[in-house]
Amino acid sequence: MKKKKTMKFSIPEEEFMNPGHLACQGCGATLAMRYVLKGVGGRTALSIPACCWSVIDGPFPYSSLDVSIFHCAFETAAASASGLKAGLEMRGDTETTVIAWAGDGGTVDIGIQALSGAAERNEDILYVCYDNEAYMNTGIQRSSSTPYGAWTTTTPVKxxxxxxxxxxxxxxxxxxxPYVATASIGYPEDLVKKAKKAKDIQGTRFLHIYAPCPSGWKSRPEDTIRLSRMVVQNGIFPLYEVENGDKYKMNIKPREKKPIDEYIRLQGxxxxxTEKDIEQMQKEVDKKWERLLKKCEASNK
Amino acid sequence: MRKVIMGNHSLSYGAMLSRAQVIAAYPITPQTQVVELLSEMCADKKLDAKFIKVESEHSAMAACLGASLAGSRTFTATSAQGLTLMHELLHWGSGGRMPVVMGNINRAMAPGWSIWSDQNDSLSQRDTGWMQFYCASNQEVLDTVIQAFKVSEKLMIPSMVILDAFTLSHTYEVVDIPDQEKVDEFLPSFDPPIKLTSDDPRAFGGLTSSEHYFELRYKLQKDMEKAPALIEKTGKEYQDLVGRYLGAVEKYRCDDAELILVTSGTMGYTAKVAVDELRKEGIKLGNLRIKAFRPFPFEIVQNTLKKAAKVAVVDRNISYGYHGIFYQEVKSALGGSDSGPGVFGFITGLGGRDITPSSFKEIAQYALKKDKPEENIVWIGVKR
Structure with missing residues (x-):
């Protein structure tokens, strides 16, 4: 008799995100949400400040997610999540994972004060920054998470x-x-594992997710996954985690670190x-990569 | 239990007796004692609440809104720069129907730096959709916090309980602290039918098209219109339980008055002294202290003032390029009637300049001397 063939999924099958959302083709932020919720599960509440996701979720009275959302003010993701967590606990709900879900602008620029405050207090929240490296919702303006060399509508090519x-x-x-980690939508197993791990840690957890934006990066939607893997392989966005401020671990270590050229050329x-600009960028990437390796090595000693 | 306490501690006791569950606050002079006492109450377990010691007023209000959305009773306190830093979130609180109660100590806005009282901080939040109650004694502060929670949670509209910097915040008065059981009877625990939980997932405050937004705001106004009657009703309920009436205004010797002063906050107490003194001289003076600025008690204001020949509105605030803010409101309430009283507008006491009984005597004498108002702002006590 022939043995029954089954496929084993490498990430949970259960979905907390539904079709009908409003994201663009090839949107990385959408996959970031889908994977994080797979890792964290359905007993979750989100605070979402102004960002692509305040649109992606869908218009009132609809929502594409099976979890509760507090759509909050731009700079308040972390503070809103702190309040949500306290409010839920005072009602006896200690189970729900509260996630502050913000883009890069809402995290590294306008929201950094509230984030720093919440982290210093070690609020029991998971903060996720999905990073598409500019203000994409408002039409591609530079944020402080925009990489060196990039064009945006406020950093014209000149x-x-x-x-x-x-x-x-x-x-x-x-x-x-207690926990800081990077993840890329090109490595869903690693991403889901980190979300799951973060869920079970008490205190402030920070997850930084690389999430390409074809509309803003002038890349092809079908290249989103390729870029999300290349960026790890070339060391521009290494996948690592840090526990309690000093224990570094590289999660995906490329066998051979690739040059950045191809990654750069896929994005308008x-x-x-110029070649010279790219050479300079390569030097910077190498320098930061070496610095991170040293930190990881030091943690293993 | 009677206790001698400062105005700031009246706010803290009010929050404690109301069994606030989440407090998020940031220190600012002259509010600090409010949060100091509350953090002690939380540490001593006199109050079973989570106190989030945030890094700014902006985060204070954001955290309060999150906690309120989750269905917890929520309190904060601030002043001046802190209140105005919260401005965006004040709209969020009313628009999102989150019934937070906040103490605000009226302090003049910088620059120059001032920690002294005037009302421009809270009055510039007029159109944020919060109820605003201006208090005149420490007793009233405590009682109003409890009442504000009741009214706010019934209407799902947030409230500000407002007191003057130093003249009330740091002044000690005898305050009757009601029994917890009586307060519990008056104010049941907060359990909104719609709240954020993970059992019943909902998205709050998402993208709202012009198909729906207008109706949400219409409903906010319609509920705000229910507030005057509710303030009256809860004020009487409180009186039955605790023995003190809480209303939207305080009328003092207005019935036969020829000239009625319109005041707010602690100057409303000072005005009563002037009323008594001038009445001894045969001047028929009264005082209408407006406690609820939002919702504005139109009906009471109209009915009280229409009988007088003259009205003198005293503002410790200014809308630059226009007039005193209470003056505008009173004129608007009395508008459209030629037979109504002449309404005089006075501005005094900005940045904490003292308002004394003689200020009111000067105001009364001016208004009595003139047949009708000649200018929209009469400045009292300014050095020119």
């Missing part, structure tokens, strides 16, 4: 962004919170860059 991307991971590590936002 004056492209000439400062490096703000290292929010390092800022969060400096708060000595970098089209204006």
């Amino acid at each position: 004056h492209f962004k000439n400062r490096p991307k703000k290292d929010i991971g390092a800022i969060m590590v400096a708060h000595e919170i 936002r970098f089209r204006h860059l």
Whole structure:
């Protein structure tokens, strides 16, 4: 008799996100939400500030998610989540995981004060930043998470962004919170595992998710996953986690670190860059990569 | 139990007796004692609440809104710069129908830095959809916090309980602290039918098209219109239980008055002294202290003032390019009638300049001397 063939899924099958959302084609933020909810599960409440996700979820009275959402003010994701958690606990609900779900602008720019405050108090919340590296909802304006060299509508090619991307991971590590991790939608198993791990940790957890935006990056929607894997393989967005402010661990270590050229060329936002510019960017990536490796090695000693 | 306490502690006792469940606050002079005492009450378990010590007033209000949405009774307190930093979230609280109660200590806005009283901080939040109650004694502060929770939670509209910097916040008065059982009877626990839970997932405050937004705001106004009657009703209920009536205004010797002062906050107490003194001189003076600024008690104001020949509205605030803010409101309430009283507008006491019985005597003498108002602002006590 022939043996019955079954496929084993590498991430949970259960879905908490439904069709009918309003995201663009190839949107990375959408997958980020889908995977995080798979990891955390349905007993979850979200605070979502102004960001793509305040639109993606769908218009009143609809929602594409099977979890509760507090659509909150732009700069208040972390503070709103702190209040939600306290309010739920005072009603006897200690089970629900409260997630502050913000884009890069809502995290590294306008929301950083509330985030820093919540992290310093070690609020029992999971903060997720889905990073599409600019203000995409308002039409591609630079944020402090926009990488060096990128075009945006406020950094035109003649004056492209000439400062490096703000290292929010390092800022969060400096708060000595229990858990800081990066993830990429190109590595769903790693992402879901981290979301699940974060769920079971008490205190402030910070998850920084790389989430491409084809409309803003001038990349092809079908390249979203490719970019999300390349960015890890070339060391621009390494996947690592840090526990309690000093225990670093690299989760996906590329066998051979790839050059950044191909990644850069797949995105129209970098089209204006010269070979020399890219060489300079490569040097910066290498420098930061080495720095991170050293931290990981030091943690293993 | 009678106790000698400062106005700020009246707010804390009010929150404690109301069994606030979540408090999120940030320190600002002259509000600090409110949160200091509350944090002690939480630490000593006199109050079973979570106190979130946030990094700004902005986060204070954001956290309060989150907690309120989750169905917990929520309190905070602030002043001046802190209140105005919260401005965006004040709209969020009323628009989102989150019945937070907040103490605000009236303090003048910078620059120059001032910690002294005037009303421009709270009055510039006039159109945020919050109820506003201006108090004149520490007793009234405590009682009003309890009443505000009741009215707010019934209507799902947030409230501000307002007191003057120093003249009330730091002044000690005898306050009767009602028994917890009586307060519990008056104010049952907060359990809104619609709240954020993970058992019944809902999205609150999402993208709202022009198909729905207008109706949500219409409903907010319709519920706000229910507030005057509810304030009256809860005020009487409170009187039955505790023995003190809480209304939207306080009328003092208005019935036969030829000139009625319109005041708010602690100057409303000072005005009563002036009323008594001038009445001894044969001047028929009265005082209408407006406690509820939002909802504005139109009917009471109209009925009280229409009988007088003249009205003198005293503002410790100003809308630059226009007039005193209470003056505008009173004129608007009395508008459209040629036979109504002449309404005089006075501005005094900005930035904590003292308002004394002689200020009111000067005001009364001015209004009695003139046949009708000649200018919209009569400045009292300004150095020119």
